[in-house]
Amino acid sequence: MFAIYKRELKAYFLTPIGYIFCGIFLALSGISFSVTTLLAQSTNSLPFYFMIMIGIFAIIIPILTMRLFAEDRRGRTEQVLLTAPVSLTGIVMGKYLAALTVFTATLAVNSFNFVLLFQYGEPNAVNILANIFGLFLIGSAFIAIGIFLSSLTENQLIAVITSIGATMGLISLKFIADEIKFEFVRVIIKWFSVMDRYAPFTNELFDITSIVYFISLSAVFIFLTVRVYEKRRWS
DSSP states (O other), rough: OOOHHHHHHHHHHHHHHHHHHHHHHHHHHHHHHIIIIIIITTSSSHHHHHHHHHHHHHHHHHHTTTTTHHHHHTTHHHHHHHHHOOOHHHHHHHHHHHHHHHHHHHHHGGGGGGGGGGGOOOHHHHHHHHHHHHHHHHHHHOOOOHHHHHHHHHHHHHHHHHHHEEEEEHHHHHHHHHHHHOOHHHHHHHHHHHHHHHHHHHTTOOHHHHHHHHHHHHHHHHHHHHHHHHHHHHH
16 A cells, blocks of 8 residues: 555646645635735635635546546556455555655645734634634545546546536535425535535634544545445456
């Protein structure tokens, strides 16, 4: 698994993908942070900034995941992976952790923006840390979804489009639920809603239920990716 991890992590910066992801991430988040917070010289709009970041994740994380499996299928190197002396779980986890490392490092760099807030007063550090942790969990889940969809196709464009559609769909569940009149249906939809699961972090709550939800969501899509390749190995 570690060999796969190193290979994929290195590949991000031997190709433009890693630089494009980091550049777009930092540019969009920096612009959003400046407009919503710095120009207003206030921390009151931080919740709005974090909501914007979730929307940004839905668009840019597929850039990070689109090539992970689709490129192997298109380049006909998939058989080399499938016959390598490593488990399918190790292959998938190696690729997942490489993408997660790039995402986490970029999120950490971006988090230095919040240091500027201390020039305006005494922002709530716990609230900021809780929101960053929530963003990390959402990003982790979106990466797992992205690699699963990448494993289903050899076309990177299709992988990007389907990943954006899937992540935007999870985000929009909150707004869909708000329009449904039947309480039972609304509760079920809200249970799967990324935005509703993220809400406790905006209130400085490290909610165990939300943490388990995001970890489970990531685990489910990693498991599904392993199953896809298990089926392909024996076909």
